[in-house]
Amino acid sequence: MSASPATALADARRGLEAMAFRATPGGRVRAAEGLLLSAEGLEAPVGALVTVEAGGSASAIPAEVIGFRDGTLLLMALSAGAARPGAAVWLQGVAADSPAGPALLGRVTGALGEPLDGLGPVRGAGRWPLAGRPLPPLDRGDVRQAMPTGVRAIDALLTLGRGQRVGLIAGSGVGKSVLMQQLVRGAAADCVVVALVGERGREISGFLAGMDSAARARTHVVAVPADMAAPARVRGCLAALSSAEALRSRGLHVLLLVDSLTRVAQAQREIGLAAGEPAGVRGYPPSALALIPRLVERAGNDARSGGAITAVMTVLADGDDTIADPVVDTARGVLDGHVILDRAIAARGRYPAIDLAHSLSRTMPHCVPAAHVAAATAFRRELALAEANQDLVAMGAHVRGADPAVDRALDRRADLEAFLQQGRDEAEAFADSAAALLSGWGAA
Numbered sequence: 001m002s003a004s005p006a007t008a009l010a011d012a013r014r015g016l017e018a019m020a021f022r023a024t025p026g027g028r029v030r031a032a033e034g035l036l037l038s039a040e041g042l043e044a045p046v047g048a049l050v051t052v053e054a055g056g057s058a059s060a061i062p063a064e065v066i067g068f069r070d071g072t073l074l075l076m077a078l079s080a081g082a083a084r085p086g087a088a089v090w091l092q093g094v095a096a097d098s099p100a101g102p103a104l105l106g107r108v109t110g111a112l113g114e115p116l117d118g119l120g121p122v123r124g125a126g127r128w129p130l131a132g133r134p135l136p137p138l139d140r141g142d143v144r145q146a147m148p149t150g151v152r153a154i155d156a157l158l159t160l161g162r163g164q165r166v167g168l169i170a171g172s173g174v175g176k177s178v179l180m181q182q183l184v185r186g187a188a189a190d191c192v193v194v195a196l197v198g199e200r201g202r203e204i205s206g207f208l209a210g211m212d213s214a215a216r217a218r219t220h221v222v223a224v225p226a227d228m229a230a231p232a233r234v235r236g237c238l239a240a241l242s243s244a245e246a247l248r249s250r251g252l253h254v255l256l257l258v259d260s261l262t263r264v265a266q267a268q269r270e271i272g273l274a275a276g277e278p279a280g281v282r283g284y285p286p287s288a289l290a291l292i293p294r295l296v297e298r299a300g301n302d303a304r305s306g307g308a309i310t311a312v313m314t315v316l317a318d319g320d321d322t323i324a325d326p327v328v329d330t331a332r333g334v335l336d337g338h339v340i341l342d343r344a345i346a347a348r349g350r351y352p353a354i355d356l357a358h359s360l361s362r363t364m365p366h367c368v369p370a371a372h373v374a375a376a377t378a379f380r381r382e383l384a385l386a387e388a389n390q391d392l393v394a395m396g397a398h399v400r401g402a403d404p405a406v407d408r409a410l411d412r413r414a415d416l417e418a419f420l421q422q423g424r425d426e427a428e429a430f431a432d433s434a435a436a437l438l439s440g441w442g443a444a
Contacts, residue, residue, distance in 0.1 A: 026050070029087040030072060035230070036274045037063060037075040039089040044073060047130075049095045052077070053087040062092070064231040067275040074275055078111070078229045098239040100128035100246035104220040105191055108208065111224045111232040111239060128242040130235065132298045133249075141301030143336070146367040147255075147310050148430035150186020151179070153354050153420045155433040157376045158339055161363035162253060163301035163308040167261070167331050169315045170341035176314055177203065178424050179341070179352045180257055181210045183312060184219060186427040189255035191247055192219040195240030197233050198263025201225045226263070230274075233267035234291075241298050248307035256299060256309050262316040265292060265327045281326045289326060293334045337361040350421050357384055371442060372434055378441040383416050385409035415440065 027041030029052060037052065044050065044065050052061040052075070061081035067074040077083075099113040103124035108117040115122055143161035160166060170176045184192050192215070196204050204223045211219065220243050224236030237258060244256045258264070268288040277285035299311035313335070318325045332338055339359045346353035357380070365373050386409040392398040393410060400407055409416075419436065422428070 026091050027073070027089045029083050029085060029089060032083055032085075034274065035076055035270065037077065037083055039073045039075055040071065042073055042089055042091060044091050045094060047094065047096065049078075049092040050075060051090045051092055052081075052083050053089070054081050054083065063089075064235075066231065066271050069276070076229060076231050076271060076274060078232045096131070097127040097129050098235075098242045099125040100243045101126040102191075102247065102250070104243055106217045106219070108221045108223055109239070110222070111228065111236040113239065116223055126246060128246040130238045130242055132238075132241060132245055134298075135300065135302055139302060139304045141303040141308070142366070143301065143363040144366055146430065147253075148186070148188040149183055150427035150429075151182050151352065152422050152428045152433045152436070153352060153356070154339065155428070155430045156372075156419075156437040157356060157379060158337070158354075158359055158361040159364040159368050159372075159376075160310065160312075160361060161336075161367040162310055163299070164336045164361070164363045165296050165299045165311045165313070165334075166361065167313055167315050167335045167338040168341070169317055169328060169331075169338050171317050171343055174341040174343050174346045174353050175351050176341060177207060177259070178210075180259060180312070180314070181207065182352075182422075182424065182427070183255065183257065184211060185215045187255045187310075188430070189310065190218070190252040192255045192257065193240050193244040193247070194219060194221045195237050195256075195258045196221065196223045197236045197258070197260065198224070198226045198267065199259065201227075230267040230270035234264060234271065237264045237295065241295065244309045245298060248302050248309050249305050251306045253308045253310070256311040258295075258311065258313040260314040260316050261292065261295070261331060262314075262318075262327050264295070265289065284326050289330050292327070292330045296331070296334045336363050350417060351424070352420075352422065354420065356380060356420070357387075368434070371438065375437045375440075375442040379416070379419070379437065382409045382412065382441065386413045386416060 027039045029037055030040045031038040046065055046067060048065045050063050050065060052063050054061050061083060062078040063075040064078060065073050066076050099122055103122060107115060107119065107122055110116050141163060143163045145162040147160045147162045149155055149160060154160060168176060196207060204225060208221065222236050222240040224233050244254045247254045265288045268291045269284050272285035272287040273279060277287060279285055299309040301308045315328050315331045317328055337360050340355040341353045342355035345355060385406050389398060389406050389410060
């Protein structure tokens with residue numbers, strides 16, 4: 001019987017701290033400033049993994065090289081531990097790749113590829129560069145084919161395309177995790193890769209528990225909890241992208257879920273500030289915001305292999321601010337659309353709490369017939385009229401007959417809400433969603 005996800009996470013963390021490496025004798029710790037360690041007497045490239053001797057009977061501390069200055073390596077620890085002055089530092093290796101391939105489907109792994117699910121070592125996995133293998137521009141296929149998700153509001157009104165990169169923008173507690181679980185269960189993809197980065201351990205366990213056996217079998221989950229060090233959180237996201245790229249190279253259609261892009265950017269912010277980068281907007285150094293387009297561009301269609309990565313990346317709106325937040329603003333500029341979840345909609349009990357007026361799928365017109373696009377536009381217009389005039393109705397100031405279009409929208413408010421409402425365990429076929437939209441809001 002396998003261990004619970006929470007127990008597996010704790011066991012893996014202890015195993016990471018106690019991991020024995022083939023060590024290359026090296027340098028000594030010269031200084032420790034906050035999260036940053038400085039070591040001299042050792043040469044290693046940025047991204048290399050090292051081991052730092054811990055005091056007393058404590059396990060050695062794994063760390064990552066994040067920079068160098070005047071012959072001194074700048075390190076950040078990957079796990080908890082206290083380094084003492086003059087502690088020995090050994091080079092483990094560059095660790096420029098991660099486990100990847102079909103052998104990881106059905107498994108839960110950590111930032112360094114270590115198993116977290118209590119099912120033993122991962123056997124038969126290949127390796128793929130953490131930095132990815134960029135697709136040449138002419139090998140990138142266009143987004144022309146719809147990808148059903150099983151979520152009626154998305155399939156009918158914000159149709160996703162195979163190979164699209166879309167942001168799921170939301171504050172905390174508005175149903176983001178539930179919507180992601182619905183996508184894992186209902187998406188028409190060959191396999192799924194999920195990066196749970198910077199989340200609470202309880203949320204990771206809950207996400208895994210919410211997946212049925214069929215969804216779990218086709219899904220590779222990379223889990224890096226919030227209490228792991230910043231380099232581990234960034235590596236976790238890169239490992240998930242590498243896993244998705246390896247599957248795409250085999251001609252498979254991969255749904256990639258990253259939760260969350262904001263936590264990855266915040267982790268890179270910690271690394272950049274510790275390394276001495278200047279702080280920019282809201283404290284984000286250049287490397288943190290520059291990381292976002294590098295991650296997003298790794299998804300898409302591969303015309304050569306026939307595979308695709310459809311990416312849904314969650315973005316946390318700080319204080320529900322979807323305008324001034326630099327991560328939100330950067331992500332929206334490089335993604336092919338965004339689905340915004342609204343707290344006010346969630347408060348009145350309509351889930352998924354999608355703010356249709358401010359959400360957009362840029363690839364939808366290329367993936368569905370013109371009649372479908374026209375019906376979705378008519379639905380949006382009617383919903384906007386109903387919401388804009390709801391206050392007049394509440395105050396008794398609405399005069400029927402003044403505008404027949406407004407009267408019709410208000411009369412059908414219940415139908416509009418019912419169409420957008422969907423239970424967490426419900427799934428609807430793409431054809432049924434499209435047919436319901438056309439029958440209600442299509443041209444006569």
